[in-house]
Every structure is written in structure tokens, then in C-alpha cells.
Amino acid sequence: MDLCDLHTHSTASDGTARPAEVVRIAKRIGLRALALTDHDTLAGVEEAGTEARHLGVELIPGCEISLDGVPGTFHMTGLGVDPADRTLRERLDFVRQGREGRNGEIARKLVSLGIPVTMEEVAAEAGGDVVGRPHFARVLVKRGVVRDFREAFDRFLGKGRAAYADRDRLPLADAIAAIHGAGGAAVLAHPYTIGLGDPAEFESWLRGMAAAGLDGLETVYTEHSSADQARFRDLALRCGLLESGGSDYHGDNKAGTEVGVGKGGLRIPYAFWEALRDRARSRPGASAR
Ligand code: AMP
Ligand code: FE
Ligand code: FE
Numbered sequence: 001m002d003l004c005d006l007h008t009h010s011t012a013s014d015g016t017a018r019p020a021e022v023v024r025i026a027k028r029i030g031l032r033a034l035a036l037t038d039h040d041t042l043a044g045v046e047e048a049g050t051e052a053r054h055l056g057v058e059l060i061p062g063c064e065i066s067l068d069g070v071p072g073t074f075h076m077t078g079l080g081v082d083p084a085d086r087t088l089r090e091r092l093d094f095v096r097q098g099r100e101g102r103n104g105e106i107a108r109k110l111v112s113l114g115i116p117v118t119m120e121e122v123a124a125e126a127g128g129d130v131v132g133r134p135h136f137a138r139v140l141v142k143r144g145v146v147r148d149f150r151e152a153f154d155r156f157l158g159k160g161r162a163a164y165a166d167r168d169r170l171p172l173a174d175a176i177a178a179i180h181g182a183g184g185a186a187v188l189a190h191p192y193t194i195g196l197g198d199p200a201e202f203e204s205w206l207r208g209m210a211a212a213g214l215d216g217l218e219t220v221y222t223e224h225s226s227a228d229q230a231r232f233r234d235l236a237l238r239c240g241l242l243e244s245g246g247s248d249y250h251g252d253n254k255a256g257t258e259v260g261v262g263k264g265g266l267r268i269p270y271a272f273w274e275a276l277r278d279r280a281r282s283r284p285g286a287s288a289r
């Protein structure tokens, strides 16, 4: 069976491997296709695409957008988007600007807690054009303030913790419209993090998402148990959503999670991508790409 990975990060956002390196790993393990889905940016897609053409891997241009309106964490991937699409680029620019204000606030909170962190230092740690909480976490580990990422998020950076700050997010309808307008498929990433505990409540929320234009659900995911996977597949079927799958590879920023295989056992059928791609292509108004 041909396999793929529809959710990965590079140094363009909060991963530690260069875009080209992520593609090389995909090639080495024999994936047919790889989606690069950096947070709030398409900056890595060109480098990844060049390497992918060179190696004969299919590179699916993508991004991951953070949304709100649920108790937990709400991320959406856009798969197969046109990286040159003006509206999508503008929306992502807006989101990155929102990050800058938020990052300054996190730095100020850390300073007020007696941890002298500067934005220059964090930006240097990031290297790319998206600075996120994992980069703060790396600085805190390097400084010896915390032992590891978990402690950094549990004490300082997690939602509601001592140095947490929120940021402006795109309205749901704008995110879906931007992904669709750029010719892509909109997928709910890692649905286990949504935080709607009651199954009936989650299903009715998901039906609303499908009605709003969501195309797919990431049923196959590194942190999903086989029971989770079966439950989400069932939900996808009932709600008219397609399946997607991803490792959420972040290099050393999520140690133990690897491209394509997650913690070892992940298998993501290439057919997931074919169905998502066909759905995006057959959307009314989609131009032939
Ligand atoms: P940001 O996009 O800057 O809000 O940072 C969110 C990113 O931080 C996520 O995509 C993960 O990569 C990472 N992250 C969030 N929560 C945790 C956690 N508890 N432990 C480790 N990494 C986390
Ligand atoms: Fe991340
Ligand atoms: Fe995510």
C-alpha cells in the first residue's frame, strides 16, 4: 500500500529539521507523498518542493492554522493549497502579526517571574519567520530554568499557566474560506485535543463544522489509540467527512515522533490524500490545477 504523511513541521515554524530534510526523511522511509504543514506560514514549501522534485516524492503544500471557540486546542490543516494564493497569504500574515504581540507578552511575563528572557534570544532560537511557544521552551531548557519541554509547558507556557498569553486568531469561516479559495482541503487536526468531552456534544459540534465546509478529520494521528482511531473514523463517516492522517513531526521539538510512522506504528494510506484532493478539486468554483 502506498503511504503518506499529511501533517509535518519544519524550521519554517516550530520543527527542528529543515524543509528539505523532512522531505529526505519521507523519501528514505518510502512515503509516496508528504504534506508540509507549518504553523501559520508557507515559507518552507518552496524548499521542500524543490527537494521533493529532485527525489521523486510528491510534496503537498500545506499549513496549520490555530482557531478558537472550543474548550481545548483547535487546529486546522489546509492541504494542497496554492502557496501563491494572495488571500491565504494575507490571512497567514495577519496571524503571524498576532503572534508578535503575544510573544512580547510572554517574554514580559517571564521577566516579571524573574526569568530574564529577551525576544532577540527567542527569535534566534526560532530561526524562521514563525516564533512559537516551543522556541520559548527551548530557551527555558537551555537556561536550566526547567528540565524539559513538559515542565516548560506545565509551569509557564501551557494554556492558563504563569507566562501564558493568548493571541488573535482567524475566525473559523475565514480560515476555511482561505483554504478553499487556495484550492485546498480543510482538515480538523488531532481531534482528541478539542476538549468537548461528551461524545454527543462533540458529534454535534463536528456536524456544524462539516456544514461550515470542513472536508476531513485527522483520524490517524500519533497520539490516537486504535480505539480513538476507530471512533474518529466512525464519526467521520457519519458526518460526511473524509479521513486524514499525520505524524505531526516536529523533529527534536517532539522527540520520539517520526515522519510517517509517529511513535512507530502509524500507517497513513496515500488514498486518504487522493480522496481529499479529489474533493478539493471538485468543489464548485475550483479551478483546474
Ligand atoms: P504556539 O503555536 O506558539 O501557540 O505553540 C503551540 C505549539 O506548542 C504546538 O503546536 C506544539 O508544537 C507545542 N505545544 C503545545 N503544548 C505543548 C505541550 N504541553 N508540550 C509540548 N509542546 C507543546
Ligand atoms: Fe507545533
Ligand atoms: Fe497542531
Ligand code: ZN
Pocket: 007, 008, 009, 064, 248
Ligand atoms: Zn502540527
